[in-house]
Amino acid sequence: MSVTRRAFIERSAVLAAGALMSRPALPPLPTGRTHKPLGVALVGLGSLSTNQIAPALLRTADCTLAGIVTGTPAKAARWKTQYNLPDRSIYDYTTMERMADNPDIDIVYVVTPNALHAEHSILAARAGKHVLCEKPMEVSVERCEAMIVASKAANRQLAIGYRCQFEPHHLECVRLAKERVLGDVKLISAGFGFPIGDPTQWRLNKALAGGGPLMDVGIYALQSARMLAGEEPVAVSAMMVNTDPVKFKDIEESMTFQLTFPSGVIADCRTSYKVSGMNGFTAYTARGAFGVEPAYGYAGIKAWRSDGVALRFDPIDHFVAELDDFARCVRTGAPTKVPGEEGLRDIRIMMAAYEAARTGRAVNFS
Amino acid sequence: MSVTRRAFIERSAVLAAGALMSRPALPPLPTGRTHKPLGVALVGLGSLSTNQIAPALLRTADCTLAGIVTGTPAKAARWKTQYNLPDRSIYDYTTMERMADNPDIDIVYVVTPNALHAEHSILAARAGKHVLCEKPMEVSVERCEAMIVASKAANRQLAIGYRCQFEPHHLECVRLAKERVLGDVKLISAGFGFPIGDPTQWRLNKALAGGGPLMDVGIYALQSARMLAGEEPVAVSAMMVNTDPVKFKDIEESMTFQLTFPSGVIADCRTSYKVSGMNGFTAYTARGAFGVEPAYGYAGIKAWRSDGVALRFDPIDHFVAELDDFARCVRTGAPTKVPGEEGLRDIRIMMAAYEAARTGRAVNFS
Numbered sequence: 001m002s003v004t005r006r007a008f009i010e011r012s013a014v015l016a017a018g019a020l021m022s023r024p025a026l027p028p029l030p031t032g033r034t035h036k037p038l039g040v041a042l043v044g045l046g047s048l049s050t051n052q053i054a055p056a057l058l059r060t061a062d063c064t065l066a067g068i069v070t071g072t073p074a075k076a077a078r079w080k081t082q083y084n085l086p087d088r089s090i091y092d093y094t095t096m097e098r099m100a101d102n103p104d105i106d107i108v109y110v111v112t113p114n115a116l117h118a119e120h121s122i123l124a125a126r127a128g129k130h131v132l133c134e135k136p137m138e139v140s141v142e143r144c145e146a147m148i149v150a151s152k153a154a155n156r157q158l159a160i161g162y163r164c165q166f167e168p169h170h171l172e173c174v175r176l177a178k179e180r181v182l183g184d185v186k187l188i189s190a191g192f193g194f195p196i197g198d199p200t201q202w203r204l205n206k207a208l209a210g211g212g213p214l215m216d217v218g219i220y221a222l223q224s225a226r227m228l229a230g231e232e233p234v235a236v237s238a239m240m241v242n243t244d245p246v247k248f249k250d251i252e253e254s255m256t257f258q259l260t261f262p263s264g265v266i267a268d269c270r271t272s273y274k275v276s277g278m279n280g281f282t283a284y285t286a287r288g289a290f291g292v293e294p295a296y297g298y299a300g301i302k303a304w305r306s307d308g309v310a311l312r313f314d315p316i317d318h319f320v321a322e323l324d325d326f327a328r329c330v331r332t333g334a335p336t337k338v339p340g341e342e343g344l345r346d347i348r349i350m351m352a353a354y355e356a357a358r359t360g361r362a363v364n365f366s
Numbered sequence: 367m368s369v370t371r372r373a374f375i376e377r378s379a380v381l382a383a384g385a386l387m388s389r390p391a392l393p394p395l396p397t398g399r400t401h402k403p404l405g406v407a408l409v410g411l412g413s414l415s416t417n418q419i420a421p422a423l424l425r426t427a428d429c430t431l432a433g434i435v436t437g438t439p440a441k442a443a444r445w446k447t448q449y450n451l452p453d454r455s456i457y458d459y460t461t462m463e464r465m466a467d468n469p470d471i472d473i474v475y476v477v478t479p480n481a482l483h484a485e486h487s488i489l490a491a492r493a494g495k496h497v498l499c500e501k502p503m504e505v506s507v508e509r510c511e512a513m514i515v516a517s518k519a520a521n522r523q524l525a526i527g528y529r530c531q532f533e534p535h536h537l538e539c540v541r542l543a544k545e546r547v548l549g550d551v552k553l554i555s556a557g558f559g560f561p562i563g564d565p566t567q568w569r570l571n572k573a574l575a576g577g578g579p580l581m582d583v584g585i586y587a588l589q590s591a592r593m594l595a596g597e598e599p600v601a602v603s604a605m606m607v608n609t610d611p612v613k614f615k616d617i618e619e620s621m622t623f624q625l626t627f628p629s630g631v632i633a634d635c636r637t638s639y640k641v642s643g644m645n646g647f648t649a650y651t652a653r654g655a656f657g658v659e660p661a662y663g664y665a666g667i668k669a670w671r672s673d674g675v676a677l678r679f680d681p682i683d684h685f686v687a688e689l690d691d692f693a694r695c696v697r698t699g700a701p702t703k704v705p706g707e708e709g710l711r712d713i714r715i716m717m718a719a720y721e722a723a724r725t726g727r728a729v730n731f732s
Contacts, residue, residue: 186609186640187620189557195652237603239728243552243630254553256634258622264609268622268634274552275650277672284641286561306643362605362726 039066056319137343139210160343163318190221190281193272212251218271405432422685503709505576526709529684556587556647559638578617584637
């Protein structure tokens with residue numbers, strides 16, 4: 001990735017909502033195709049697409065890899081051969097709007113750096129495609145709102161890649177909280193971090209990432225807190241540190257953030273690009289506790305309950321689950337449970353967390 | 367305990383430092399007694415004294431139960447019989463200053479409610495006794511300072527009952543942090559809470575407790591954070607909640623607090639009177655993690671390292687360890703590692719955490 005800040009800012013201008021709204025509503029999606037899998041085009045062929053999503057697409061019940069968008073010709077050639085893609089389904093970022101004429105593509109999965117999600121999601125919506133966009137949704141509230149507006153204007157669905165919302169250990173813990181199986185959840189503790197490697201990667205570039213570990217992995221802790229609380233926070237406070245300004249030029253190295261919820265649940269969360277082994281959550285009640293650890297990887301998820309009741313589920317492919325669920329929504333018109341509005345909620349909270357950390361003042365949402 | 371707020375306020379006036387300084391310095395302590403154990407008087411015969419400290423005194427190498435101070439005649443009678451105490455070593459709160467004339471008592475262990483610690487510690491110091499005072503040291507910075515002044519004026523030592531500073535699993539983790547065995551500690555997460563029972567107990571009375579779970583058990587998480595960081599925090603932020611204002615009239619139910627340290631270590635801590643199973647800490651480095659869980663009970667302590675190296679130590683009686691260490695300090699004149707100044711540091715941070723939670727603003731110490 002060699003997107004400069006200037007290019008980024010120029011690109012941002014494209015997002016002005018007025019221009020996006022000018023296209024006429026597209027014809028309704030053909031929902032009768034029950035036998036042919038939905039075609040998914042991947043936008044951005046980095047390691048997530050290469051190592052997780054493309055392999056998952058081979059195992060979905062209802063999706064198939066039907067196109068790619070990449071700025072790297074060598075990648076285009078490699079993927080074309082590997083996945084037997086026709087030339088007309090191979091795009092770069094300047095041609096992807098031509099997808100509008102490609103009936104093989106029903107869903108566009110946006111897997112580009114965070115600050116490009118709005119541009120690519122909006123282009124896809126304008127091309128009449130349903131959009132599945134990786135988390136975090138974008139790098140500002142305004143960009144998320146523009147994405148939602150564009151998908152609604154195109155009468156297409158927009159989902160965020162919150163794979164843990166399909167993961168059975170996570171879902172069981174949400175059920176334990178919701179049904180008060182061990183009593184009311186009173187306190188939630190969640191953290192996710194990893195020691196980041198390659199100093200040249202886009203995750204360390206604020207213009208592309210929108211922030212540091214909070215944007216990339218702290219969002220998982222935030223999702224857990226919100227899912228377990230079952231409501232939206234009323235306030236957030238936060239602190240951040242940076243001991244390595246060479247590596248972390250304008251992003252945080254580590255951050256902690258705390259949330260209070262209307263019912264009095266309190267959550268404290270942490271994230272870091274400098275730690276190992278921080279990967280899980282615990283929900284506490286007066287009678288006990290339960291949680292998932294490790295929680296946020298692609299595999300090896302383990303859950304526990306303090307009363308010793310086993311929490312074991314067959315492992316799933318998270319990407320297969322989220323893709324097939326979105327395909328079901330697209331086919332049936334059922335709303336996705338991870339819509340753009342859900343992504344926007346997290347962005348709003350994370351932006352407030354950054355403000356709280358910068359100013360030393362808690363941000364109230366009420 | 368039936369101490370009213372009025373009585374508490376009246377008692378507070380006793381603490382005015384000027385009055386405390388007026389006594390002449392006492393003669394130096396006889397340090398030559400190497401064969402007779404040091405006599406310890408317990409002030410406050412609640413469950414901690416009854417179930418932990420008195421039994422521990424039977425197992426110390428260098429201490430013996432030599433006196434009691436209690437406001438309850440029935441307790442005095444019971445303890446007199448059980449521990450074979452002479453009448454002259456049995457005091458109530460109005461007579462305890464007569465300890466000055468009792469050579470059997472070398473150390474006074476103050477185990478009364480938090481907001482009485484200064485009064486009882488200062489009376490003991492004025493009676494020429496070394497003081498071991500339960501945590502938290504007191505309920506305000508000023509009271510802690512008065513305790514330190516009184517002990518120094520009496521040329522006696524003052525120690526705080528930080529038993530975890532003598533516990534081998536805790537100490538090993540502090541060593542791992544200090545010696546960077548798994549690399550630099552970057553983030554510390556610690557929590558201690560329990561579902562509090564009896565609604566009439568003094569821990570729920572702000573006038574006696576000074577606060578809620580932060581004062582009582584959150585202090586353990588704070589101690590862990592400070593010990594592992596090996597330095598003093600530069601800022602604290604905090605949030606608190608209360609869903610049960612009948613039980614928690616003027617104290618927090620749960621609280622989270624975050625600390626940043628000069629070297630860039632960040633800690634997030636949590637405490638609650640409404641949760642089970644929150645009892646431990648983890649220190650994270652780029653290479654791994656280590657911690658203790660459960661960490662803060664009187665027994666059953668377990669430590670772990672992410673690299674699988676076993677961290678097993680023979681269980682100790684925490685109270686035996688802290689008592690014998692303080693006896694050693696008293697005998698030799700060596701300074702205790704848990705002096706009043708150490709207790710004051712925590713009180714200062716906890717008071718700042720309350721301020722941060724009340725105002726929504728982080729408090730900077732620099």
